[in-house]
Amino acid sequence: MSALLDVQSLRVRFRSLGMLRALVTRTPDPFIDAVCDVSFHMRRGETLGLVGESGSGKSTIARTVMGLTPAHAGSVRFAGDELIGLSSRDYKAYRRDMTMMFQDPVGSLSPRLTVRSLITEPLRIHGIKDRNRRAEAKRLLEMVGLGEDFAQRFPHQLSGGQARRVGVARALALGPKVIIADEPTAGLDVSVQGEVLNLLARLQEELGIAMLVITHNLNVVRHITDRMAIMYLGRFVEQGPTEEIFHRPRHPYTEALLSANPQPDPDAQLARIEIKGEVPSLMNRPQGCEFHTRCPYAREHCRQVAPGVSHAGEGHVYTCHYPLNT
């Protein structure tokens, strides 16, 4: 079965110094790799979770796939078509099939448009005239469980949960095949998070949409994704089926992330893997395994040699010399 979205060896770099300053300070390589050699694929109707802490490059991947940030190297194929290097005019055609939801539920909605205008904006952008916008708005609002009376409201009159639903409705307007959801539960209360996740799960089942969920919240990933990838310093350190990773993480960073999830139970005895210190700067990546500076299990070998990709069963890969749970 061929992949719907196929990303191979993607690399995204940003300039770390201005051209003049790089010249003056004689920095030969004034770039940082925000995303480094990332490969993944998604099939129809599948959900992939991208997990990592802030600065790990997960949102950059999303923006690159959407053509908002240029890639330095690698390929992004949608249904077999290469997207890297397309002009923005050519890219536009693919934006009907791939849509993105942004982090801030209210801030990602243009403040002076009504909900009706917001959710039918994609129709207007793509010049679709044969559909009645009023009816279309009603249909979309119904899909996300909002009444028609919401059509007249402005973003500032919505609660976080309602604004998120509007964002979902807008993402669905053109009947996409892939939705990229950047922190879909950010800024929402626990009692509302469930609503949004249930909505996404339901829509995905009904419409067969493939979903890329970007989050730092492992609780989100567990319930709505089939597979997940864990990012550290712009690289994938582990990728595989969600349940498998939750039960038997191989990479120490994955294990640390899983255990850094405080349980709402005062008696929970956590076998917590405390990782030391801070995320290193992208400007000077550590030698050898890039996680060794914080890894509780690091040995001499890890400081010298970068680990390659190892396989642990069906679609489960990781980069670690001394994996856990083997």
Added chain:
Amino acid sequence: MPPPDTTHGDTPAKNATHGDAGAFAQHWRQLCRNPLGLFGLALVVLIVLSAVFADFIVPFDATQVMAGPRLAPPSWDHLMGTDQLGRDVFSRVIMGGQVALLVALSSLAAALSAGLILGLIAGFGPQWLDNGLLLLLDSIRAFPVIIFALAVITLLGPSLATVILVVVITTIPVYARVVRTQTQALSNNEYILAERAMGAGTGRILGVHILPNVIGPLLILASMDVPLIIALEAGLSFLGMGVRPPTPSWGTLLNDGYNYIHNSPWPVIAGGVPIILTTLGFTFLGEALRDIFDPKLRRDL
């Protein structure tokens, strides 16, 4: 300048959702609670009406030299007295207001449009264009207004059109910079990114999503510039560098009156008070509008 989007059926003005009695009514109520703002509005309305209907208000031809008394104090015939040539000062004040508003509004309209376009380009366009435009705008701004005005007038000769030209050129950079900063701030918002992700073109993003958010603060800023421009016009005319006689202007009124201040103070008062009232009116109104529409600006300006 792209026209305001007409494809959107629902504009914020129609805002009448759950209990909000419309945005306009709400703003009106806010204005009513601000006595200085109301006072400003009343003055501005008075000044604009007197300028629009100047031809019907004036009892005499403002430029006609009359045989009557010269430098006469106010009387029922001449509400503000007469000047050294026997012209009716009241008529000259009213006609001068027309000139002042004409200069202020036409130059503001031109400066705003140009400033908007340049600002949007600099704020949303590529970095090199931004840098280039900024360099140009800042060089213009670095020039002292009066020196620049004198230079242009020396080159082109004093006239109403020259005054307007000077005002336009010196205010464009101010507006362009404000628009550029606002545009850049807005472009970093997630909703602009969301628009790009949906495939919206530059024109649509600027016209539908950025312009409406920029134009409000800009108009408020402009309303507070009206008195500055009027003062500049009056100043130049006072120096004899602005409107040419016999066309009346508050500045020439002041200048003429100044020479005869020992004989009669009335022409000076008649020329000065309108300038003060206009300044107060537009400033109070501008400040009230700013507080209503953009409380954030209060600290920024």
Added chain:
Amino acid sequence: MTQASATQPIEAPAGAVLLEVRGLSLDFGSSRGRVRALRDVSVSVPRGRIVGVVGESGCGKSTLAFAIIRLLAENAMITAGEVRLEGRDLLTLTPRQMRDIRGRRVSMIFQDPMTSLNRVLSVGQHMIDIQYRDKISQADKRRRAAEALTRVGIADAESRLRDFPHQFSGGMRQRICIAMALLVEPALLLADEPTTALDATMEVQIVGLLKALQGELGCSILFVSHHLGTVAELCDDVVVMYAGEVVERGSVRDIFKRPGHPYTQALLECDPGRIHEKTRHLPTIPGSLPDLVEVPQGCIFKDRCPHAFERCQRERPPHYPVAEGHTASCHLLDETRGNHS
């Protein structure tokens, strides 16, 4: 009030009440009318304990913290109640006296460690300035600042005092804020969502740090958070707030193991951190927050409560005891209510 204060002698240094908020009500003026943001809120913080205030956005938990230290917006009006710190009602103090309290007895850390430091001042400058009341030499102040940084786990403190806030990561900056807050050796530390802006691994580190420092210094902490897991891990006692009211209070074990109020129960059920089996349908709390301009009659949670009955519609439930030191404001707990059910 809580039984803790009644069962233990007031004089005892540990366990005695340090902060007692009683019947606090606070309104915010708005164009729609007065928003009743806090209504009859009572919280007590014993000496040497960590009390968590937990609730969802709009429940008034941060407002409570800001009301205690009296750093409120201009449109806030305290309409009733008292805030007693070591027996003194902070609400009656002059601004000058209050400033004295803020620097010495109470300090606060905030949600966003990026904006709570002034970026044009070095960290050392921040930490020396905060000791302005102490009559010791500049060098001593610097030494104390370095000690404080070391205590919160910043290596090479002496030289890092020269660095500016932007040279530190978010977690580091929160550590600096904690070091500054504790430099004055306060009796009470108010922490307003101090881990919300941080990544999970940093959050865990900061929670551990707060716990260790509290044990070391013996101060009390009022920890405001929406994160149930963090509260469960850090706090001794918990206060649950909903729509401006305290709906339940008790020890952390009571609240998380035997929640008495339907809201607490629902909130705990919603937390996906509790659900270990993969599910595609997560529990939620249907409905939305009540309007706080026209606060409805009766129980504040009745519209979203699965157990609401007729009495909840008209009568606001007082706090009924659930267990020793554990109360909840729900009519279901009224044992004298007769044959309802």
